[in-house]
Amino acid sequence: MLANLTSSERQNALILAGGVTLVGAVMAIMGRSDVLGVHGVIVMLFGGVVSWMVMASFYGPEPAEDRAASYYDDPIKVGIALAMAWAVFGMFMGVWVAAQLAWPDLAFDAAWSSFGRLRPTHTSGVIFGFGGNALIATSFHVVQRTSRARLAGQVSPWFVLLGFNLFCVLAISGYLLGVTQSKEYAEAEWYADLWLVIVWVTYFMLYIATIARRKEPHIYVANWYFMAFILVVAILHIVNNLAIPVSWGHAKSYTIWPGVQDAMVQWWYGHNAVAFFLTAGFLGMLYYYLPVRAQRPIFSYRLSILSFWGITFFYMWAGSHHLHYTALPHWVQTLGMTFSVMLLVPSWASAGNALLTLNGAWHRVRDDATLRFMMAAAVFYGLSTFEGSFMAIRPVNSLSHYTDWTVGHVHAGALGWVALITFGSLYTLVPSLWKREGMYSATLVEVHFWLAIAGTLIYVFAMWNSGIIQGLMWRTYTEEGSLAYSFLDSLVAMYPYYIARAFGGLLFLIGAVIGCYNMWMTVRAAPLAATRAADAPVLPAAVPGE
Amino acid sequence: MAEVERDPVTGRETTGHEWNGIKELDTPVPRGVLMFLIVTHVWAIVWWFMVPAWPLGVTYTKGLLGIDQHTTVEARVVEGQRQRSSWTSRLETEPYDAILADEALMTTVRDTGRQLFGDNCAACHGRDGRGRANYPDLTDDDWLWGGGPELIEQTMRVGINTAHPETRIGQMPAFGRDEMLDREQVRSVAAYVYSLTNPDYSTAANLDRINAGRETFATTCAACHGENAQGNTEVGAPNLTDAYWIYGGSMDTIIASVHGGRQGHMPTWDERLTTAEIRTLAVYVHDLGTAQP
Numbered sequence: 001m002l003a004n005l006t007s008s009e010r011q012n013a014l015i016l017a018g019g020v021t022l023v024g025a026v027m028a029i030m031g032r033s034d035v036l037g038v039h040g041v042i043v044m045l046f047g048g049v050v051s052w053m054v055m056a057s058f059y060g061p062e063p064a065e066d067r068a069a070s071y072y073d074d075p076i077k078v079g080i081a082l083a084m085a086w087a088v089f090g091m092f093m094g095v096w097v098a099a100q101l102a103w104p105d106l107a108f109d110a111a112w113s114s115f116g117r118l119r120p121t122h123t124s125g126v127i128f129g130f131g132g133n134a135l136i137a138t139s140f141h142v143v144q145r146t147s148r149a150r151l152a153g154q155v156s157p158w159f160v161l162l163g164f165n166l167f168c169v170l171a172i173s174g175y176l177l178g179v180t181q182s183k184e185y186a187e188a189e190w191y192a193d194l195w196l197v198i199v200w201v202t203y204f205m206l207y208i209a210t211i212a213r214r215k216e217p218h219i220y221v222a223n224w225y226f227m228a229f230i231l232v233v234a235i236l237h238i239v240n241n242l243a244i245p246v247s248w249g250h251a252k253s254y255t256i257w258p259g260v261q262d263a264m265v266q267w268w269y270g271h272n273a274v275a276f277f278l279t280a281g282f283l284g285m286l287y288y289y290l291p292v293r294a295q296r297p298i299f300s301y302r303l304s305i306l307s308f309w310g311i312t313f314f315y316m317w318a319g320s321h322h323l324h325y326t327a328l329p330h331w332v333q334t335l336g337m338t339f340s341v342m343l344l345v346p347s348w349a350s351a352g353n354a355l356l357t358l359n360g361a362w363h364r365v366r367d368d369a370t371l372r373f374m375m376a377a378a379v380f381y382g383l384s385t386f387e388g389s390f391m392a393i394r395p396v397n398s399l400s401h402y403t404d405w406t407v408g409h410v411h412a413g414a415l416g417w418v419a420l421i422t423f424g425s426l427y428t429l430v431p432s433l434w435k436r437e438g439m440y441s442a443t444l445v446e447v448h449f450w451l452a453i454a455g456t457l458i459y460v461f462a463m464w465n466s467g468i469i470q471g472l473m474w475r476t477y478t479e480e481g482s483l484a485y486s487f488l489d490s491l492v493a494m495y496p497y498y499i500a501r502a503f504g505g506l507l508f509l510i511g512a513v514i515g516c517y518n519m520w521m522t523v524r525a526a527p528l529a530a531t532r533a534a535d536a537p538v539l540p541a542a543v544p545g546e
Numbered sequence: 547m548a549e550v551e552r553d554p555v556t557g558r559e560t561t562g563h564e565w566n567g568i569k570e571l572d573t574p575v576p577r578g579v580l581m582f583l584i585v586t587h588v589w590a591i592v593w594w595f596m597v598p599a600w601p602l603g604v605t606y607t608k609g610l611l612g613i614d615q616h617t618t619v620e621a622r623v624v625e626g627q628r629q630r631s632s633w634t635s636r637l638e639t640e641p642y643d644a645i646l647a648d649e650a651l652m653t654t655v656r657d658t659g660r661q662l663f664g665d666n667c668a669a670c671h672g673r674d675g676r677g678r679a680n681y682p683d684l685t686d687d688d689w690l691w692g693g694g695p696e697l698i699e700q701t702m703r704v705g706i707n708t709a710h711p712e713t714r715i716g717q718m719p720a721f722g723r724d725e726m727l728d729r730e731q732v733r734s735v736a737a738y739v740y741s742l743t744n745p746d747y748s749t750a751a752n753l754d755r756i757n758a759g760r761e762t763f764a765t766t767c768a769a770c771h772g773e774n775a776q777g778n779t780e781v782g783a784p785n786l787t788d789a790y791w792i793y794g795g796s797m798d799t800i801i802a803s804v805h806g807g808r809q810g811h812m813p814t815w816d817e818r819l820t821t822a823e824i825r826t827l828a829v830y831v832h833d834l835g836t837a838q839p
Contacts, residue, residue: 146565220565291568297553300573301561330615331598331606338590338599345583352579360555480654481629486664488673 001074002057004067009154014054016159020166021047027191030249035177039170039191039251046166067154070536071144073433075157079137080426080433082165083130084516087419090125091509097122098502102495112176120175120187126414127185127277129168134422135281136161136203139226141429142288143207146223147214148537156206163199167192179251183266185273186240190253193241200237204230215537221304225284228312232276240269260327268319275315278413279381282421283311286354289425290374294364299356303349310346314339321392324401333394340392344385351382369442369449373424376453380416384409399471404494408463415456415508423448423515430519437529440521444514451511458504466497634822637829642695645829652833659830662823666815667831675834680793680810685834688790690716692779693835699828705814706782713814716782718770722805727766734759735767736800742775742787743795 002010021044028040097118100106107114144151151157171188174180180187188196207230211223243253257265291298298304320328320336355378358365365375387409391400400406427445431438439445473493476484550562551569558571594600597609608614627634633654637645645651664673670681677683682690691701691714704710707717721727727735738759741747748756764773770783777785784792792810793803815824 146568148566216563216565218563218565220568221570288568292566296555297560297569297571299556299571300575301570302573302575303579304570306575306579325615329598329606330613331601333615334593334597334599338593342586342590345579345586348582349575349579352576360553478657480633480658481626482654482658483661483665484657486661486668488664488668489661492673 001078002054003060004063004072004074005154006062007058010054010058013155013158014051014058016155017047017050017054019047021051023047031251032249034250035174035179036191036249036251038177039174039179042169042173043166046169050162068150068537070150072140072151072154072157075151075161076137076140076429077433079133079140079161080430080519082161083133083137083422083426084512084519086125086129086133086168087512088509088516090122090127090130091505091512093118093122093125095502095505095509098498098505102498102502111178117175117178120180121172123185124168124171124175124187126419127273128164128171131278131281131418131422132164132168133161134426135226135229135277135285136164138285138288138425138429139207139230139281141433142220142222142284143210143226144537145535146216146220146288147211148216149210149213150537151206152209152213153206156202160199160203160206163195163202167196167199170195174251181241181243181253181255183240183255183269185270186237186266189251190241190243190245191251193237193243197234197238200230200234204234220287221298221301221308222284222287224308225280225287228308229276229281229284232272232280232312236269236272236276240265260323263323263326264320264328264332267322268316271319271322272315274413275311275318278418279315280311282418283350285425286350286374286378286421289421289428290354290371290378291357293368293371293374293424293428294358294361296357296359296361299353299359303353307346307349307353310343310349314343314346318343318392321397324394324397337392337394337397340389344389347385347389348382351378351385354378354381369446370424370427370439373420373427373449373452376449377417377421377424380412380420380456384413384417387412399475400467403467403470403474404463404497405467405471408460408467411456411463412460415452415459419508419512420452420456423452423512426515426519430522431526431529432535434523434526435529436522436526438526440518440526444518448511448514448518451507451514455504455506455508455511458507459501460504462497462500462504466494466501469493469497630822634820637822637825642825642829642832645825646695646833652829655826655829656833659826659833662819662827663830666819667827670812675831677792682792683790684831686790687835688785688788689779690777690782690784690792693832695825695828695832697779698831699824701812702819702824702828703814703816706810706812708811708814710814710816714782716810718783718803718808720805720807721766723807727762727804731758731762732801732804735762736797736804738763739775739786739800739804740795740797743789 002013005013024040024043024045024047026040027043028037031037031040096106097115100115100118104115107118111117140151140157167188170192174189174192175187179189181189186193207227211219211227242256244256245253255262287298287304317339318336320332321340322336324333324337355375358371358375361371364371366372390396391405391409400409427439430436470490470493473485473490474483474487478484550572551560552558553560553571556571556573558573560569561572563570594607595609596611597613598606599609600607633651636651637655645655663671663675667675667684671677671684672681675684687693689697691697691706701714704712704714706714719726721735722729722732734755736759737747737752737755738757741752741756741759763771763775767775770778770781771786772778772783775786777783784790789795791799793799793808815827819827
């Protein structure tokens, strides 16, 4: 893969990797009496391995071909592999923590395997590991194809991809060691956060620079969403993680936000992580792979505009609906609630735009499990956004808040929308990227689809049931004015649903493992596509200096 | 580049752009979408007029309904207290005998007590109050600090080995570890204690050891557990002659208890529960025991 780099680019790569190794060494020394030292060693190893790989082919021949005449697909391929590896890891952790809720002995009495430490390894593993790598890989693919331009950097895509994965490794190994900021979906500590800022700003600049060199007059919708995703996640990440470390030698830091403001900033971040990481980015995916697979034009450009600006504007206000009936002032809650409801129509406009795009291609949805993945994703997207707006209404929230209903809602979105659109996109992308006729086994795609659907439905229905039962048990009073149930009573009532949830998750995990196998075999064994339309940026007659 | 085509399926025109084969139709936004958009916005605006909504410098719009979550909660707490006062006031003031004799009040105590017990006591003593390893069974008639609602209430209020100024203090010293008894003495006193509840153990072969243990018991243990080993609720020393064990009645566990000592902990509930709640629980726990066959 380094064969595509010139010797000066290899030099830059080596300087970067060497720099990371050095930073790791400094961390290891400064933090030698703290878990920070362990992370220093991990950073050092990571930088060392990359340096070694660069050095191994440092003196290879210069790239022969004109690189601007082809797309830069190597980082995308690695990104897909990493995404699927994280998917299996993250979903396995999910099944494990789900099983712990039903059978607490599965924590095996160790600190690292307790629920509190494993749970963020699941959420970060699937959101950042699986989702993040899938977004980076597909965004690199989509921006090149829809701009008819090669990525605007040779080393920077690798820096973004590998740097992001280093962040994931630091975050997740930290949780197992007990390192956490205790902010949901932002648990990683200050040094990992600083590193992610560098990586993410590079990602943004690379993306913008690639768009700037596009050979299409207009920027395609998918790129609006990807840009919103990258830009807003940078802002959210920086503001929510403003913190002061205890010392340069300690992993621990304290947030600069006091009291209820910390809660507000955290959920402004948390809800927009859902909005811009788990929604905008994946809408970018949907807007490219769904029309490609369906071979249909997008139903309505105007609807795209309405939903894009609706989503980007309204989501920004919605975070306070996570703090209904708390110390947060009433008026902030009202704004969060009303903007969440106003958000519903733009959200549904996206889902509707996707489903109406399938008009004229429903026979393909019937026959092609890959397209069906994306269709089902759009349906779940519509369901989850309706549910989300509904749950944001204060009186509804008084029943749903703190219950498994929230967990069910998140998973309707995470499994039904995010994971299904990703699998559909990857099943479209993998054969095209490796120039195969199709996936190794269409049957296995079909099996994966039904496992994923069954797993999602079992999971979501179990959590809807248990959540509403919990909510009702917690608010039922006797005639004398006492609570009718203790918390333990509600926990006992959850038991069968916890088992059902773990089972649904297991089905989903098995599907992902089958997907990995199928992709692996596609790369290894599927027949090469005999003829393909040219998949390269078409060069105008001569572009000097490109 | 901009070539507008007509899509044969929908009859709509495209925007004329193309990105790697993807085209877009120029379909207008469906009227239903706009209608629904207006409905949600009108709903939001109405809500803004009704309740606290928009910040105005150092204050905010209060809303026509005059609602605020703080006053709403305060009102509902007062209403809840008023609703419960008919029986909570009786539990606060009436003597336990009167409470126990009133079957209607006892029904309330059992309903409320079950929930209070589940949320405050069950984590250690179990949902049914039967305890588990290291936590006493509250359904039997064997009490460390004395049964009956008055003493149970006192135990709940001050706790055992807590920071409360009047805390009940109960400690079994580590006779072996702290070298008050030697290895053989620990074994023999354990053998004696074991024999109290296991008559089969008093065989000729074990008799010497049991007798030696009885002497050690009389000089070392009887101060708290009593000469006949039946315990003393004044100091929270358990009865060693019955079938109820907190830490376990096997020979190994008894040796471990004598060697390493024991110090239980029960939190003080004085400031965490109201008087009515504590007395409800005292009656409830007392009732758990007496309701047993």
